[in-house]
Amino acid sequence: MRAFQLTSASIDSLTASELPTPKPGPGDVLIRLRAASLNFLDVAVARGDFGPDHFPRIPVADGAGEIAGLGDGVEGWAVGDRVAPALMARWLAGPIQPSSHDAVRGVTVPGSLAQYTVAPASSLVRIPDGLTWEEAATLPVAATTAWNGLVRGHVRPGSTVALLGTGGVSLFALQLAKAAGARVIITSSSDDKLERARKLGADEVINYTTTPAWDERVLELTQGRGADLVIESVGAATFPRSMNAVAFAGTIFVIGFVGGAELTIPVLPIQLKTISILGNNTGSVSDFAAAVRAIEMAGIKPVIDKVFAFDDAKAAFHYLADAGHVGKVVIRID
Structure with missing residues (x-):
């Protein structure tokens, strides 16, 4: 072969x-x-x-x-x-x-x-x-990861999900979150990419080049509440802003390290906001099957x-x- x-x-x-x-x-x-x-x-x-x-x-x-x-x-x-x-x-x-x-x-x-x-x-x-x-x-890695993020972040109708970038996991999470009735905010450095994300259903888009304090913009768009779920696909470079953007009792779902794998963060905000910081290693065969069922039922491409x-x-x-x-x-x- x-x-x-x-x-x-x-x-x-x-x-x-x-x-x-x-x-x-x-x-x-x-x-x-x-x-x-x-x-x-x-x-x-x-x-x-x-x-x-x-x-x-x-x-x-x-x-x-x-x-x-x-x-x-x-x-x-x-x-x-x-x-x-x-x-x-x-x-x-x-x-x-x-x-x-x-x-x-x-x-x-x-x-x-x-x-x-x-x-x-x-x-x-x-x-x-x-x-x-x-x-x-x-499907195996990206769709399963996105599915597990929404499940473990307890996303439901009315939840707000913040996504970093327009890679495969982010776009699966966008489509699955919209199918679940959630509001989606997505970031990118490219207006063209953000426009494509908007066509897929994104409710709000943020260009982090022109708006470096994208976390503050997430807070503005949510009337100070923050996102119930932040899918953290970058790593050390964005993690402090993800902590600021997430809601009280919200979840940061950690899936990537392209922006640095070594992290130093303050403990106090985690305690005061009761943030759940969850690691992820894609998912089990059962998780994969559940993600595929959801994609099929929702007609997601x-x-x-x-x-x-x-x-x-x-x-x-x-x-x-x-x-x-x-x-x-x-x-x-x-």
Whole structure:
């Protein structure tokens, strides 16, 4: 099969390879992958900033395709079924456990930048019929993360959600929050991106270049109350403002570190506002399935910024790393 492998801690080490097609073991399925989508996790892995330092490896967590073979003992699935494997094959449901990190796609086990992959049948979620391969490939990490943010932030009709940037998680959260009857405020440095977010349903938009104190603007737009949920996708660079923008008894849902991974924050505002600061590591197979059900029922279409050919995988990584996208970056697999 054709695959791409990282041969060192560098995006430019991504190398096309011919590898044996894997065979499914007991309880596993063989998936013919049709598309993969990129997350900043994949860029961090490629740069050597995340995960164990072992090479070569097939990167990319997210992918979608059809079942091409069944291992012994697999029930409930058939060849030809359209599926996507969850990020963590061993995290089926409930709270995350240390063992969940033993099988992380594209990090500790082979990922989706290949024509074929093997995954445990228990880690699969069925793709909605209305989604293309490219759209389905965007779901495992971004949609699950967005869904968990809304669930753990107790978002309901009338809630206010603040989103930082227009990446894949933010736009899934925007669409899911609007489907739940919430009010959405979103930030970006680009008026064009903000206009696209408004067309997706954003109620208020803030350009943080022209309005650096975007947290104060969130407070103005909420009559001083703040956002019930802030999905913190940047990290250290924005965290103090997220703490100011969040409502009393609100939630900051931490999902990213592109703006710095080392954080120093005052304790007193957390106590006085009774803020819940929640970490996130995507979600379980059960969480992924719930996110997909919600997307299907709400008729949500994933937002794809650009689709790259398989041979242009390296360019896709660089494109995502440059952070000029709106929504998801996808690689079509031949």
